[in-house]
Amino acid sequence: MLDLDETLVHASLEFMEQSHLQFDVTFKEQDYHVWVKIRPHCLEFLERLAEKFEIIVFTASQSIYADKLLNLIDPDSRLIKHRVFRNSCLFVNENYVKDLTVLNRDLSKIAIVDNSPQAFGYQVLSNGIPIKSWFGDTSDRQExxxxxxxxxxESLAAADDVRPHIVNRFKLHERVSAL
Structure with missing residues (x-):
């Protein structure tokens, strides 16, 4: 599973130079124009993952926005097989938390890449792969x-249970315990 905003893309309601995509969306009877930058190597990343995995985008964004954006990124749903939105999140301490159990899938086979560890930390910290937030920066360090x-x-494709591999690599439980 992949997060959308600040993981795969950066979107803004304000003009962004060198945006890759633009679209209009109506939300609560208000029209908005959205500018989007796609994170460097995003499409290559999605294509390689789609060779081995079922890709699900799980975003805390509203479906009216995220669906339009994902339709532009993957118009034929060739890469991203499922989409899960804010209405499937839990609202905990002013944060939208992604409840992976709504997918009705074996949690030993799920990994979520997200820039916001609190979004997946409520119940499935062992499934979470953290990534640095991306806000449209084109420096080599972020690319x-x-x-x-x-x-x-890709190595997780052969794992019987992805969680011990994720825990060992990212040690998120230790980081949380230290807080």
Whole structure:
């Protein structure tokens, strides 16, 4: 599973130079124009993952916005097989938390890449792969972030249970305990 905003893309209601996509969306009877930058190597990342995995985008964004954006990124749903939105999140302490159990899938086979560990930390910290937030920066340091994760994620395809591998690599439980 992949998060959308600040993981795969950066979107804004304000003009962004060199945006890759633009679209209009109506939300609560208000019209908005959205500018979107796609994270470097995003499409390559999605294509490689789609070879080995069922890709699900799980976003805390509203479906009216996220569906339009995902239709532009993957118009034929060739890469992203399922979409899960804010209405499937739990609202806990002013945060939208992604409840992976809504997918009705074996949690030993699920990994979620998200820039916001609190979004997946409520119940499934062992399934979470953290990534640095991306806000449209094109520096080399950020560009390789998705590509750096690929070998590890691809290695999970052979795992009987992804959770021990994720826990060992990212040690999120230790980080949370230290807070």
């Amino acid at each position: 390789v972030c998705l590509l750096k994760l690929l070998p590890f994620i």
